Amino acid sequence: MPEDERLLPAGTSFVVKTMMSPAPDLLLVSLKQSDILLQTPAQPANAAAPSTPAESQAVAQLVSQLRATTVDEVGRGYDFHQVLPAGLVGVAISRCAALCDPDTSVYRNAISTIMVDGQLQLEVAIAQRTLSRIDITARCVAGVHHDTCLRKLALFRRELFGVIKERWPGCTWTELCLSSVLGPHGVEMGTCEQALRRGEESVSSSAASAAGDTATVLLSALLGSKAVADAALEPGVRAQVATLHFFRALAAGLEQLGVTAASAAFSDALDAALDRQLGGTFADGCRWSTELLTGGMASEVLGEDLASVEESAIDGGQSRAVALLGAMGRLYGRSHVLLDSAASSLDSMRAVCAHLLSQFPGLEATVRELATRHDLCDIPRLADAFALPSGMVVGAGVQLSEGVPPAHLHFEPEPEPDLEPEPEPELEPEPEPEFEPEPEFEPEPEPGV
Numbered sequence: 001m002p003e004d005e006r007l008l009p010a011g012t013s014f015v016v017k018t019m020m021s022p023a024p025d026l027l028l029v030s031l032k033q034s035d036i037l038l039q040t041p042a043q044p045a046n047a048a049a050p051s052t053p054a055e056s057q058a059v060a061q062l063v064s065q066l067r068a069t070t071v072d073e074v075g076r077g078y079d080f081h082q083v084l085p086a087g088l089v090g091v092a093i094s095r096c097a098a099l100c101d102p103d104t105s106v107y108r109n110a111i112s113t114i115m116v117d118g119q120l121q122l123e124v125a126i127a128q129r130t131l132s133r134i135d136i137t138a139r140c141v142a143g144v145h146h147d148t149c150l151r152k153l154a155l156f157r158r159e160l161f162g163v164i165k166e167r168w169p170g171c172t173w174t175e176l177c178l179s180s181v182l183g184p185h186g187v188e189m190g191t192c193e194q195a196l197r198r199g200e201e202s203v204s205s206s207a208a209s210a211a212g213d214t215a216t217v218l219l220s221a222l223l224g225s226k227a228v229a230d231a232a233l234e235p236g237v238r239a240q241v242a243t244l245h246f247f248r249a250l251a252a253g254l255e256q257l258g259v260t261a262a263s264a265a266f267s268d269a270l271d272a273a274l275d276r277q278l279g280g281t282f283a284d285g286c287r288w289s290t291e292l293l294t295g296g297m298a299s300e301v302l303g304e305d306l307a308s309v310e311e312s313a314i315d316g317g318q319s320r321a322v323a324l325l326g327a328m329g330r331l332y333g334r335s336h337v338l339l340d341s342a343a344s345s346l347d348s349m350r351a352v353c354a355h356l357l358s359q360f361p362g363l364e365a366t367v368r369e370l371a372t373r374h375d376l377c378d379i380p381r382l383a384d385a386f387a388l389p390s391g392m393v394v395g396a397g398v399q400l401s402e403g404v405p406p407a408h409l410h411f412e413p414e415p416e417p418d419l420e421p422e423p424e425p426e427l428e429p430e431p432e433p434e435f436e437p438e439p440e441f442e443p444e445p446e447p448g449v
Contacts, residue, residue, distance in 0.1 A: 054106040059114055062123055066139060074149040074222065075137035075178030076157060077186055082132055085168055089128045095159040096126055115152045120145060126156045129184075134160065137178060146221045177222040181215050192222055194336040199233040199241040199349060233349055240353035241332070242389050243364045248329025249385035250367070254322055257381050266374040267319035273366050274321040282314050288324045291359040292331070303334050325367070328356050364390065 014031040021027050093111045097104060100113040110127035115138075122140040129135045136156045138149035164171065176186035187205050195203045196219055204216045220228045233241065257263055280286035289306035306327055313323035331338070335352045338344045346352050357363070368390065371377055377386045 054104075056103045056105045056114075058103040059105045059112050059123065062114055062121060063112070066123060066141070070142040071139045071180060072142050072145045072149060072221070073137060073139035073178075073180040074146050074153065075135055075186070076153065077129065077133055077135045077176035077178050078160075079130075079133045079174045079176065080171055081174070084128065084132060084134070088163060088167055089134065091167065092134075092160045092163045093126065095163060096156045099155055099159070117145075117148050117152070120148065122149060122152055124152050124156060126160065135178065136160070139180070147224050147226070150224050179217050179222060181217050183215070187217075187222070192219060195219060196223065196228065196231045197339075197349070198332065198335050199231075199238060201228075237350045237353055240357055241349070243357060244328060244332040244353065246364065246385060246388050246390065247325040247367075248332065249388055250371075250382065251322055251326035251329055253382040253385045255326070257379065262374050262376060262379065266370055266376055267322055269370045269374070270321040270367065271319050273370070274324065277360065282310070282320060288320070288360070289327075292327070292356070303337065304330070324360075331356060 017030045017032040019027070019029045089109055093106065093109075096111055097106060097113075100111070100115075104111065104113040107127075110125060112123060112125040112127075115122045115124050120140055120143075122138050122145075124136075124138045126134065126136045136153045138153040140149065175189040177189055177192050178184075178186040182205050185205070187203055192203050200219065202216050202218050203222065204214050206214045232238075254263055254267075274288065275281050275286070278286035278288065278291075287307070287310055289310045292306055304327075309323055309327055310320050313320045332352070335349060338346050338352055339348070346355060371382075371386070376382055
């Protein structure tokens with residue numbers, strides 16, 4: 001059978017997933033497709049191909065210039081999770097080559113060309129990265145040209161999927177957003193879209209280096225400025241999102257900081273303020289987890305058991321108010337799940353933010369006031385949290401001026417005790433010493449002569 005007519009390419013391997021014997025004479029085996037190639041070629045498919053007569057000196061010169069400077073780079077990776085059919089990459093490269101000018105380098109599994117936008121030169125390339133993945137990238141000298149890079153790589157993307165539709169219909173893939181900052185693994189497109197839906201401005205990845213350092217990239221640099229502008233939230237909702245960002249960052253910072261005199265004093269004061277707002281302590285049955293569950297959402301939708309989170313904080317001698325901040329931040333991070341769940345009545349980011357914040361009016365104002373009172377703003381490990389913009393929201397989207405909590409808030413920090421100055425002791429005047437009058441001097445009588 002010809003290679004292009006086979007359902008799976010030659011050399012595809014499978015591994016045993018499960019094996020059971022439901023009857024004495026019956027053996028049931030399930031298989032899982034593997035990326036291992038049975039017919040190993042002379043050299044790995046993802047190895048760099050040697051230079052060929054088709055290599056362009058202009059492309060090589062541009063690549064050398066880009067390596068020596070800061071660049072704007074946008075890419076898309078497509079992982080098909082199985083070995084690519086034979087000939088698919090070659091046909092895609094030939095289709096893309098038809099769109100290019102003579103300044104093009106063609107290799108066995110890759111093509112790199114120069115595209116121009118006005119005075120700007122871009123290197124656009126398509127290459128087979130691994131046995132199951134194809135990458136398309138575009139880069140140029142730095143200057144906020146990400147939209148231009150996206151527009152240029154879309155030409156190669158259209159040709160690639162035209163070939164896939166013809167030669168490999170029905171296949172599935174995972175799309176990755178690539179950037180020089182994020183490293184070769186990139187970030188899944190679904191993760192970027194979820195962050196955009198939540199009103200985030202950037203996305204982070206801890207796979208950018210072998211050391212596990214976290215790299216952060218603006219969503220506009222990955223998805224384009226138009227996509228970010230089209231998904232922008234209303235000003236009131238953006239203020240609420242800023243509040244939830246602050247809660248999430250502060251809770252994470254306090255967890256890294258551990259127990260210190262400053263953090264313990266802040267946590268105790270915040271716990272006392274939370275008790276007053278709830279009308280009692282945890283022992284009295286007044287719990288914040290009950291307030292967050294008023295929407296009728298189950299733990300499966302929320303991603304965690306909020307009652308257990310609060311109880312664990314109490315049992316561990318930790319602050320349940322700080323646990324509340326962390327839970328609100330995590331629920332915000334799962335807002336796309338809350339919006340898509342049929343068990344949830346929340347249908348917009350405004351509804352999600354209102355559900356999280358309206359149960360605790362004035363919480364951000366209280367947190368910031370207590371943090372200032374206990375000098376948390378001066379702790380380096382918490383600097384990133386306090387550098388975030390303030391939302392200062394109450395209820396379902398009312399934006400307040402930073403640092404000016406309204407008088408009708410129910411969530412107020414514990415006032416400092418008014419200490420009246422002790423009166424100075426009255427000193428009784430010392431009595432003047434009484435002097436006895438000296439006896440009158442009587443002259444001695446003269447002796448008789």
